[in-house]
Amino acid sequence: MQAATKSVVSEELRARFARAKNVVVLTGAGVSAESGVPTFRGAGKTAVWKGMPFDVISSGAKLDRDLPAVWEWFNYRRGVLRTLKPNPAHEAIARWQDRFERFTLVTQNVDGLHHAAGSRNVIELHGSVWRARCLTCNSRSDLRASEVVAGVPSCLDCGGVMRPDVVLFGEMLPRGVFEQAAMWAESCDLCFVVGTSAVVYPAAAIPEIARAAGAYVIEVNPERTPLSNICDETLMGKAGEILPLIECTVVIENSKD
Ligand code: OAD
Numbered sequence: 001m002q003a004a005t006k007s008v009v010s011e012e013l014r015a016r017f018a019r020a021k022n023v024v025v026l027t028g029a030g031v032s033a034e035s036g037v038p039t040f041r042g043a044g045k046t047a048v049w050k051g052m053p054f055d056v057i058s059s060g061a062k063l064d065r066d067l068p069a070v071w072e073w074f075n076y077r078r079g080v081l082r083t084l085k086p087n088p089a090h091e092a093i094a095r096w097q098d099r100f101e102r103f104t105l106v107t108q109n110v111d112g113l114h115h116a117a118g119s120r121n122v123i124e125l126h127g128s129v130w131r132a133r134c135l136t137c138n139s140r141s142d143l144r145a146s147e148v149v150a151g152v153p154s155c156l157d158c159g160g161v162m163r164p165d166v167v168l169f170g171e172m173l174p175r176g177v178f179e180q181a182a183m184w185a186e187s188c189d190l191c192f193v194v195g196t197s198a199v200v201y202p203a204a205a206i207p208e209i210a211r212a213a214g215a216y217v218i219e220v221n222p223e224r225t226p227l228s229n230i231c232d233e234t235l236m237g238k239a240g241e242i243l244p245l246i247e248c249t250v251v252i253e254n255s256k257d
Pocket of ligand 1: 027028029030031033034039040041058108109126167168169194195196197198199200220221222223225237238239240
């Protein structure tokens, strides 16, 4: 156990983690994999639902053509997510928010598991399956308490048709959300990229921005990604095993002082 700790977490990373003041973490589907949430890509596979690749059923074009089918997919996803719990990676990230002077969590995930683990002020680049948005008046509603498990919900304010409050393929991110994440990336000293294939932009630009601004960038992923080459370190493995290890290593080191 001790040997594994030494080989995974470098002296450099330990030292930087111990003295970091401004930390940004970007997460993707892989951070939720150990909770049982399937990833979209990885291990050479692409997610498919009812014969449709996820980028077809989760697309703006599909929403325009067949909103009930898109809701069927999101209602199914909410049904699965209701049964799942945060894993040690979400929990470690939630602890980190109180450890540094400034901590920013940016996620591409729409599953709400960072909130469930106790993370506050999460920048959700791609929205949340737990919210619906009215196509007429733009009002949002929280679906957590909702008993609705099927069909297309109606807006409580105007009676209009609602859509999932999620960024679909072919759609733009909500205004200001990426800019806010980029601003913190520009000023951070340590940036973690956890469980993302780093092929979807602009999210994948966050670590690039951090690196260009001089931050130390660490990737945590069982596979290499297109970002691996710009990262200072790639820790190959599962987020739920590696993130608690980083924190634990630093605590042990500090306790010797
Ligand atoms: P992907 O499914 O593309 O990539 C998941 C990544 O997680 C892969 O690189 C895996 O190797 C890695 N992974 C798997 N298990 C892991 C574990 N236990 N610990 C750490 N990493 C692990 O997911 P994203 O990069 O998040 O967008 O995908 C980006 C966006 O594509 C999603 O937000 C979604 C999708 O289209 C929208 O829905 C708008």
